[in-house]
Amino acid sequence: MVFLNTSGSKAGILFTLAALLIAAAPCRAGDAPRLSDPSDRIARPDLSGLVRMRFLTSLDFPPFNFADPDRKPAGFNVEITRALCDELGIESKCEIQAMPWEELDPALDGLRGEAIIAGHGITAKLREARAVSLPYFRFPARFVAKRDFAVDTTDMTALAKGKNVAVVSGSAHEAMLKAWFPDAVPVERADAAETYAALTDGDADLIFGDGVALSFWLASPDAASCCGFISGPFFSDHFLGAGMVIVMRKDGHRVITAIDAALGALEEKGVYQEIFERYFPLDPFAEGPGSPASKPGEGKAERPEQSG
16 A cells, blocks of 8 residues: 555555454544544535446455455445445445455546545645545554653653664654654664564564554554553654545546545544544554643644654
8 A cells, every 4th residue: 555555564464453453352442633624614516417436445454445254345444435425425326346456546547436445645646647535544653662661751752862762664654753753763673563572572662653553553462461652643744644535537526525525524423433433443543641731633743843
């Protein structure tokens, strides 16, 4: 996928942990971060003339899109799609079809579908080639520490100073760690699993990585309740992108506008939150010890002094 490659193989650690935990773990998610501005009122175009709305997805990106026991598409993205169709009043015209990731764009260009919802992150190249929705999910970067880690400040920059921090070598999180927390000591590892081992084996004081992947590891039997999030989530358009989007052909701007309006409505009505709670066994956005006392939304977005 475009997005979670920042923490290693998209079909590796996250796939294994998510596939197990979605079926087995009770959900303990908190409030999903607000993505739309409640004051924005997007005019919703009339879609009564729409003949078909087929969403294309893949099956290799849990918890967002994967195959259920009957090999049917399931996951967060699939539930968002169904909710959008319901909100737009086009349920009878909506379809969801799964195929390998590499076949999605050719299928869209070949008119075998109207939209893709499979994990695309926003890039300049994507905007040039496609009509894209507003983001419907953002990936946070998170710190994780053992339960006995001493937290004596709400300043994560100070807390990370001089600490050995396990991070995937060559990843966006490594670049972000070095830019935002220059006094931390990177402990570079080949993949996410090796960063987990570095922490549990005592070779690192902290992990810095993708909050979604880390949330599944923390909730897994492998972690054995050893560790938890420290401070709050960190977002960066520069390092992590602006979020996942729904993609259409360039002639799909009218429908994309309707989708944007419907996404806002799903948040307003609490539908987005209900879906979020079903697919995350541990909230990847949850505040941990050392979180700054701030109003909702403050201290979590990219800050000027950390924009590197």
